[in-house]
Amino acid sequence: MALSLQSEQFPGNPVQVVSGPGALARVFTYTDKLGCPKVLVVCGEKVSQLPQVADLAAPAPTTVEVFDQVEPDPSDQTVATGGEHARRLGADVIVAIGGGSSMDAGKAIAAEAAQPGWIFSQDRPGEPTTVPEAVLPIIAVPTTAGTGSEVTPFSVITFTEAQRKVVLNHDALYPRYALLDPTLLTSTPPAAQVAAGMDALTHAIESYVSKEATGPSRAWARDAISLIGQHFRAAVQSPENLEAQAGMQRAAMVAGLAFSVSRLGIVHAMALPLSALFGVPHGVANAILLPFGMEFNQPAAVAEFANIAQALGVSKEGDTPGAASEQAIAAVRELAEDTGAARRMSEVGVDKDAIGRMAEDAMKSAHISRNPRTVALADILALYECAY
Numbered sequence: 001m002a003l004s005l006q007s008e009q010f011p012g013n014p015v016q017v018v019s020g021p022g023a024l025a026r027v028f029t030y031t032d033k034l035g036c037p038k039v040l041v042v043c044g045e046k047v048s049q050l051p052q053v054a055d056l057a058a059p060a061p062t063t064v065e066v067f068d069q070v071e072p073d074p075s076d077q078t079v080a081t082g083g084e085h086a087r088r089l090g091a092d093v094i095v096a097i098g099g100g101s102s103m104d105a106g107k108a109i110a111a112e113a114a115q116p117g118w119i120f121s122q123d124r125p126g127e128p129t130t131v132p133e134a135v136l137p138i139i140a141v142p143t144t145a146g147t148g149s150e151v152t153p154f155s156v157i158t159f160t161e162a163q164r165k166v167v168l169n170h171d172a173l174y175p176r177y178a179l180l181d182p183t184l185l186t187s188t189p190p191a192a193q194v195a196a197g198m199d200a201l202t203h204a205i206e207s208y209v210s211k212e213a214t215g216p217s218r219a220w221a222r223d224a225i226s227l228i229g230q231h232f233r234a235a236v237q238s239p240e241n242l243e244a245q246a247g248m249q250r251a252a253m254v255a256g257l258a259f260s261v262s263r264l265g266i267v268h269a270m271a272l273p274l275s276a277l278f279g280v281p282h283g284v285a286n287a288i289l290l291p292f293g294m295e296f297n298q299p300a301a302v303a304e305f306a307n308i309a310q311a312l313g314v315s316k317e318g319d320t321p322g323a324a325s326e327q328a329i330a331a332v333r334e335l336a337e338d339t340g341a342a343r344r345m346s347e348v349g350v351d352k353d354a355i356g357r358m359a360e361d362a363m364k365s366a367h368i369s370r371n372p373r374t375v376a377l378a379d380i381l382a383l384y385e386c387a388y
């Protein structure tokens, strides 16, 4: 993995990706290029204290304020408060620094800033997102290697009153720049690192087998799977290993490129209610559900799973596609075990009595229609039971 600064853009995706150590320190070069001197940084409290963030010095005439109230699984209320802050400052660009929660909140705040109360009109699962005309430009800076939000038009917001997560999706929510600085990953707490890595792996695998996968999206997804196979264990075991962190950061980003095209599948559909109802972190929910979702999908995607085994470096020459596809599932279980990921819903505070409601919520997700194997409510109920 190259550890010098590079800038690139990918076919069909509008985000300029700048990667390498020190990428964040150059953020004002990019706010300047956008002609935006009033910067609102959107992050969580811990991220605001990272030296790389606290030491950001804006050259005149740039003014910077920090909105550091983003919580895990950001709520509609946080978006409204952040939007108000942006309007008070007269912000003309949002720099969202953090994991998926901060980047997703930053995107929604960029829209809310242009139209007070906009966020409350978007609690419409499955319906197209509408945005105000003047959404502020967004620069995304990930501090975990997970969601890929830095290169997607998606923002997952929790609507407090309805107790559900809704995936907002609009081209205006694509960041203009993604700054991938691997030094930001070295202080990520291990549990967050593991959850993020399992989220990225779930994106890559669900994208690879999606009914809407294309040649380019499959190539990105495969690249992500291979990078995760190479770097995930090392990144978790040795957080200071910049090469491993850069490898995971790239994996999460290219998986984001892949699923922007292909969307996801049954695992993400089933993960959302675990977070909305029981506050299970998104990556933890995916880590638990991924092997079960793969087992369900395997009969409908044997060749694809065999390719996944190859990308993970676990298939042997002469293996039948059936045997190789089984090895992909075993390899994912092993990776989860080696990195200490959660394995069961019962370990993370999910109430078994809620399985019926969760299954109904999961069936409403748009991801279900992209899953390679047709999904019925009974299948989801059975999978939740198995994963409990």
Ligand SMILES: [Fe+2]
Binding pocket: 147, 199, 203, 268, 282, 286
């Ligand atoms: Fe995800």
